Amino acid sequence: MESRIVEHPILDFPERTRVPFFWHGRELWGHEDEPIAAALHAAGIKVLHHSLKSGRPRGFFCAIGNCSSCLVVVDGVPNVRACTEKLRPGMRVERQDGVGPAPSLRR
């Protein structure tokens, strides 16, 4: 089933601008300004992070930036909360393993 809600008895979900972004190099489309996690979830991607010690899969949990379960690497910068960070066109998003890569000092 398509996971985007189109018709709802109470809520309206108006058309929003669709923007491309990259998940491990693969082009996906999401809605501008929605959280990265919403766009990934809609694309069927639930595993966002692997835990530090045992490497267990982690995903979205609290959705409001409290729990650190959804940390991803965005444009080379680790520890970005996928549930609160807004999707921007062309973003390169990757699953984070543990603490993730050290960000480059040269931007």
Add this chain to the structure above:
Amino acid sequence: MIAVLIAELAVVGAGPAGVSGALEAASHGVRVALVDRGDRTGGQLLKQTHKFFGWHRKSAGTRGILIARQFEGEVRSDPNVTFLSGTEALGYYDDGVLLLESPGGIDRLHCDRLLVATGASERMLVFPGNDLPGVYGAGAVQTLMNVHGVRPGRSVLMIGSGNIGLIVSYQLAQAGVEVAAVVEALPAIGGYAVHASKIRRLGIPILTRHTIKEAYGKDQVEGAVIWELDGKWVGIPGTERDLDVDVVCLATGLTPLAEILWQAGAEIKYIPELGGFVPLYNQDMETTAKGVFVAGDVAGIEEASTAMAAGRLAGLCAARSLGKVADGEFKDLHESISTELAELRAGPTGEKILKGLAQIWSGTEVGA
């Protein structure tokens, strides 16, 4: 560059308590900075599509999303309130500085008083597989589905039959998601009968004295096993049932989000009736950290109508402590809001809250 902002009152959290507190203080001429990490005012109300079970004289019968919209209008049109959206409060320091982070960077907000209305976070439940992607808090499911318009999955096991568990089950059905079952460890349904009936009419079973045994799956939830509990809360072997679900939703209660109060040095006490660790505060909603007020779920888990009233009380008292409210007016308003709160807390749910609050008052009266 670090910008320096100035306000008489800083309010952290633009949910029902924070907005009510900000508007109340502003109505007495206090210059308020209202801070929220989200884009809009309303907090949890932004995802509440159901009609509000509030107080008959207030917002009962109104959908949460509409109350949130009304807040937005009032906040935006109030010349005394500055709404800093997309902004997180990182810490509060003795010299009255609230440190803020936004996409623009780090800012310092100098404030004479602080109202903390940060709300609550979801409680976790211990079971094998509880860390798998697909195990979500009820708030997260609501955010994903009602704010962002994305279904959390195909089929859901709901844990907890309090009002949140029942309402979110109904919302899932409205969004076209199957709810396989609602399990409740207690012998009786926790929430209102009206909500329970609504979801039963949809054919969703509510299984009391049942809980989750495990969630399983390789990389994400592929199924869950539930079982019946005996009188000592232990699972009964042989009663296991395997459910074909890809989401396990936890509606097992909330706990106050009090980090900034710990950091600010307010005295905190463990009071189970109020949801866990809560700040001690007096009848004027002021904590033991001078000039730091609280309202809403962070001061004890209740619901939105009490949060709005307590927010107004905290806003009033903060304004008073800034010298903005005359004695007579203060006394009248304090009394009328306190009466409203007492009325809201009348009834069986209120009993537990009042028991918790009694521990708060007794903790702060000493030396106050």
